[in-house]
Amino acid sequence: MRSCDVLVIGAGPGGLAAAFSARKAGAGDVIVLERDRKAGGILNQCIHNGFGLIRYNEELTGPEYAARAISEASDSGAMILLSRHVSDIRKENDGSFSVSAYTKDGIEVYRTKTIVLATGCRERTRGNISIPGSRPAGVFTAGVAQNLVNIRNVMIGRRVVILGSGDIGLIMARRLTLEGAKVMAIAEIMSEPTGLARNVSQCVQEFGIPLYVRTTVSRIIGKRRLEAVELSDLDRDGKVIPGTARRIDCDALVLSVGLIPENEVAQTAGVRLFANNAVDTDRYLQTSIPGVFSCGNSRHVMDLADYVSEQGELAGRNAVHLINDQDMESWDEEKSNCMKKGFPEEGSVTCTICPNGCQVVWDEKAGTFSGNRCRRGARFAMEERSNPVRTVTTTVKTMAGDGPLLPVRTLQKVPKDKVVELVSELRSVRVEKPVGNGETVFSTDIEGNHITVIATSDCGE
Amino acid sequence: MRDVHDVIIIGAGAVGCAVARELARYNISVLVLEKECDVAYGTSGRMSGVVHAGFNNKVGSLMARLCVEGSNLFEDVCRELDIPFRRTGKVLVAFDQDDMRALDRIMAQGKANGVKGLRLLDEDEIRSIAPGVGGIGGMFSERTAIFDPFEFCIAHAENAMDNGVDFSFESEVTAIRKESDVFSVTTSKGIFKARLVVNSAGLYCDKVSAMAGVDKYKIYPCRGQYYILDKVADRLLDIPAYPVPKPGIGGLGVHLTPTIDGNIIIGPSAEYLDDPDDTATTAEVMDKLFAEAKALLPAIERRYIIGNYCGIRPKQAPESEGGFRDFVIKEEETCPGLINLIGIESPGFTASVPIARMVRDMVGSHMDLVPKKDFNPVRKGRVRFRDLSREEQQKLIEQDPEYGEIICRCQNVTRREIRDAIENRFGARSITSIKYRAWATTGRCNGGYCLAKIVDMLVRDYHMRPEEITYRSSGSELFSGEVK
Numbered sequence: 001m002r003s004c005d006v007l008v009i010g011a012g013p014g015g016l017a018a019a020f021s022a023r024k025a026g027a028g029d030v031i032v033l034e035r036d037r038k039a040g041g042i043l044n045q046c047i048h049n050g051f052g053l054i055r056y057n058e059e060l061t062g063p064e065y066a067a068r069a070i071s072e073a074s075d076s077g078a079m080i081l082l083s084r085h086v087s088d089i090r091k092e093n094d095g096s097f098s099v100s101a102y103t104k105d106g107i108e109v110y111r112t113k114t115i116v117l118a119t120g121c122r123e124r125t126r127g128n129i130s131i132p133g134s135r136p137a138g139v140f141t142a143g144v145a146q147n148l149v150n151i152r153n154v155m156i157g158r159r160v161v162i163l164g165s166g167d168i169g170l171i172m173a174r175r176l177t178l179e180g181a182k183v184m185a186i187a188e189i190m191s192e193p194t195g196l197a198r199n200v201s202q203c204v205q206e207f208g209i210p211l212y213v214r215t216t217v218s219r220i221i222g223k224r225r226l227e228a229v230e231l232s233d234l235d236r237d238g239k240v241i242p243g244t245a246r247r248i249d250c251d252a253l254v255l256s257v258g259l260i261p262e263n264e265v266a267q268t269a270g271v272r273l274f275a276n277n278a279v280d281t282d283r284y285l286q287t288s289i290p291g292v293f294s295c296g297n298s299r300h301v302m303d304l305a306d307y308v309s310e311q312g313e314l315a316g317r318n319a320v321h322l323i324n325d326q327d328m329e330s331w332d333e334e335k336s337n338c339m340k341k342g343f344p345e346e347g348s349v350t351c352t353i354c355p356n357g358c359q360v361v362w363d364e365k366a367g368t369f370s371g372n373r374c375r376r377g378a379r380f381a382m383e384e385r386s387n388p389v390r391t392v393t394t395t396v397k398t399m400a401g402d403g404p405l406l407p408v409r410t411l412q413k414v415p416k417d418k419v420v421e422l423v424s425e426l427r428s429v430r431v432e433k434p435v436g437n438g439e440t441v442f443s444t445d446i447e448g449n450h451i452t453v454i455a456t457s458d459c460g461e
Numbered sequence: 462m463r464d465v466h467d468v469i470i471i472g473a474g475a476v477g478c479a480v481a482r483e484l485a486r487y488n489i490s491v492l493v494l495e496k497e498c499d500v501a502y503g504t505s506g507r508m509s510g511v512v513h514a515g516f517n518n519k520v521g522s523l524m525a526r527l528c529v530e531g532s533n534l535f536e537d538v539c540r541e542l543d544i545p546f547r548r549t550g551k552v553l554v555a556f557d558q559d560d561m562r563a564l565d566r567i568m569a570q571g572k573a574n575g576v577k578g579l580r581l582l583d584e585d586e587i588r589s590i591a592p593g594v595g596g597i598g599g600m601f602s603e604r605t606a607i608f609d610p611f612e613f614c615i616a617h618a619e620n621a622m623d624n625g626v627d628f629s630f631e632s633e634v635t636a637i638r639k640e641s642d643v644f645s646v647t648t649s650k651g652i653f654k655a656r657l658v659v660n661s662a663g664l665y666c667d668k669v670s671a672m673a674g675v676d677k678y679k680i681y682p683c684r685g686q687y688y689i690l691d692k693v694a695d696r697l698l699d700i701p702a703y704p705v706p707k708p709g710i711g712g713l714g715v716h717l718t719p720t721i722d723g724n725i726i727i728g729p730s731a732e733y734l735d736d737p738d739d740t741a742t743t744a745e746v747m748d749k750l751f752a753e754a755k756a757l758l759p760a761i762e763r764r765y766i767i768g769n770y771c772g773i774r775p776k777q778a779p780e781s782e783g784g785f786r787d788f789v790i791k792e793e794e795t796c797p798g799l800i801n802l803i804g805i806e807s808p809g810f811t812a813s814v815p816i817a818r819m820v821r822d823m824v825g826s827h828m829d830l831v832p833k834k835d836f837n838p839v840r841k842g843r844v845r846f847r848d849l850s851r852e853e854q855q856k857l858i859e860q861d862p863e864y865g866e867i868i869c870r871c872q873n874v875t876r877r878e879i880r881d882a883i884e885n886r887f888g889a890r891s892i893t894s895i896k897y898r899a900w901a902t903t904g905r906c907n908g909g910y911c912l913a914k915i916v917d918m919l920v921r922d923y924h925m926r927p928e929e930i931t932y933r934s935s936g937s938e939l940f941s942g943e944v945k
Contacts, residue, residue: 085870104863133742137933144909
């Protein structure tokens with residue numbers, strides 16, 4: 001049996017930050033248990049950019065953000081143990097906890113003074129929302145689709161309808177489009193998209209994908225494989241308006257209909273949950289069981305990995321404060337709520353420099369920009385007017401890594417209208433030898449500018 | 462495979478598999494033809510998982526007699542074939558005095574059918590047996606049980622296979638001809654011949670019979686929709702709870718049943734359809750189901766719902782008639798050698814082994830049934846890691862480290878169990894077949910965590926291309942191919 005001061009369950013952004021900050025705050029042994037074979041959690045399949053603007057002050061892809069968080073945690077002396085599937089938490093008489101985990105070497109038991117739960121969330125499914133119709137092959141949640149497309153090299157379909165406009169759904173709309181699928185429609189039951197404005201702008205509007213609000217999938221059609229879905233308009237109470245159904249032929253339906261905090265492990269310890277499965281913590285992120293903390297999406301689903309990390313840090317620090325009998329610090333719930341969601345305002349440019357999504361408007365008369373909270377917004381809007389550019393993220397095929405795909409991005413920004421071309425060029429690139437995160441895998445010239453494509457994750461030895 | 466089999470069984474549902482296993486005891490050659498890629502893909506895989514005691518069926522009917530017989534021997538069969546089984550008992554819940562009066566009639570019917578262990582319950586008694594259940598009183602049936610319907614079919618088919626029965630899957634019967642006492646059965650996989658044909662085609666039994674020239678049956682498909690609840694709700698109910706059945710509705714009413722695995726299911730509805738394949742769910746019926754279930758068990762909440770499915774009953778009684786029409790189990794005079802099993806709906810699963818014995822006797826009137834000396838009645842089921850003690854789990858992981866890797870987090874299914882499921886005896890590699898065996902993808906995340914991992918195993922370890930991976934039988938390909 002191994003003992004530690006802080007045991008963190010889950011090596012996603014929250015757990016890694018908790019481990020790192022617990023060590024920094026002076027904890028002795030800190031152990032992170034991760035059920036996957038790789039640390040980083042869901043970030044590994046989020047190959048797109050947009051991470052790290054708050055935490056690292058630069059724009060990173062999911063795998064790059066994960067790599068930083070992993071190094072921080074390991075460099076701090078925390079021990080990250082992979083392929084460990086925690087089954088239960090038991091409170092011992094001396095106030096400590098035993099945590100059991102399945103591993104390939106048998107069932108391990110850890111004894112710890114405190115626990116930080118960072119178990120993330122799962123997706124709401126077709127079963128949860130009871131979409132009527134048949135049950136053919138071809139219905140996927142957005143996260144599963146993302147995993148299949150970005151990690152397993154499996155394409156889910158060629159004509160796709162997306163239900164729900166949460167961020168993963170929007171991101172997948174762009175991803176699937178870049179991989180050659182046609183996204184026929186995005187249907188959202190609310191009157192506004194639920195994802196960030198920057199994603200609505202960059203992932204949907206930019207590709208001309210129709211997004212229908214107050215609309216739902218009222219029926220799934222197809223016996224063996226999905227043939228079509230029926231979209232219907234909804235009234236103000238969210239009920240289907242009869243007679244509005246229209247059929248859209250498709251071979252895949254992607255559901256982005258919400259996330260549910262994953263707290264089955266927490267429940268074995270008796271941690272009190274809300275009806276939506278979120279954890280009832282105090283402002284110090286401590287659960288109803290003293291000594292057990294919760295952070296990130298398993299506590300309450302958050303919009304940004306950066307905030308998950310920040311909250312993880314606080315949970316890890318407070319665990320140490322508790323051990324040392326010091327005052328704990330509070331989490332500011334308001335902090336993560338400043339981002340623009342829904343449709344971008346008409347006539348404005350959605351600044352995508354950071355997740356705030358400022359709606360920047362050019363005032364012709366005054367000759368100035370307004371709506372931007374910082375100077376970067378004006379610069380971005382200016383560039384959008386003259387020469388819009390994007391960082392391109394995609395995958396390339398590899399024979400050198402554990403999996404079939406390597407996530408990559410461009411080092412330089414690429415003119416907006418050349419993005420599709422570049423991604424299709426990258427489809428034929430093969431990485432045959434091991435490469436490290438940040439190393440060049442491909443380069444080309446676009447309109448006289450040199451474009452370097454780099455790996456965003458280690459691949460091979 | 463032989464040129465001419467002694468018996469061809471059409472359909473690998475519960476009854477077809479039970480007949481196959483029964484005939485496997487004797488020195489005859491038997492072939493099972495199934496249109497899907499695996500057993501239990503039709504009605505048998507889409508039901509409540511309840512072993513009925515036999516009080517619902519009309520006195521003197523085949524349904525009543527075979528149900529009671531089947532119920533009495535079910536536990537022994539499950540033990541022999543290692544099929545999960547639990548004698549839970551069942552409550553019928555009465556909501557008003559009419560229901561209470563109906564219970565007297567049901568009690569009397571049950572007694573006349575030879576059902577033991579029935580007693581009336583007052584309000585306090587029903588609460589003590591099934592806390593949380595509504596109603597003003599009811600009836601308790603001690604003999605009613607729950608079991609794993611998938612494993613039942615798999616176990617019977619595996620044991621039949623072990624004892625020499627051949628199976629041909631994805632072999633849809635399209636024509637039957639009889640020439641000089643030999644049936645030629647044309648399928649999508651070629652022509653098979655046999656001296657006798659057992660028509661156990663469930664929803665398609667009328668059509669199969671007509672192919673053989675006996676065009677006098679009509680099946681009225683009657684759909685039943687179900688909801689599945691998360692395991693977090695399992696504490697709410699550990700015994701099947703049914704309403705008192707109303708006459709003429711064509712089913713037993715919307716009920717709540719704990720499955721052998723701990724998920725409560727709600728259903729089924731009763732809707733007559735034209736299409737025997739239309740397993741779609743509808744919003745209206747799902748809402749109604751939930752409301753009726755809530756009357757039975759007020760504590761259930763919508764957020765517990767993790768899935769829904771449909772089963773279709775092969776009814777002989779049209780909607781206008783309602784209710785049940787008795788099983789037809791007979792060799793057709795106009796087509797000697799054709800043994801028809803028509804309208805095997807509820808309680809057909811419970812009655813499957815007695816039906817198989819009746820079929821055996823009919824077969825015996827055509828040929829000498831010499832018991833095989835080496836018939837092995839015992840079949841060992843699969844490891845259910847999650848049900849084992851910690852010590853047993855530890856031992857298994859020491860034997861094979863793949864037991865230490867949880868692939869399905871909701872149901873705690875290990876990589877090794879998935880592998881065993883993939884390597885099943887029937888060569889069925891669909892996600893549904895893996896689900897039937899390992900129970901992966903059935904939990905609250907609907908495969909959100911494990912589907913990609915299972916796909917990865919199929920691609921890497923079993924060298925399947927993504928576009929070859931199916932959800933059910935062929936035609937249900939899950940993916941369009943590789944991304945790049």
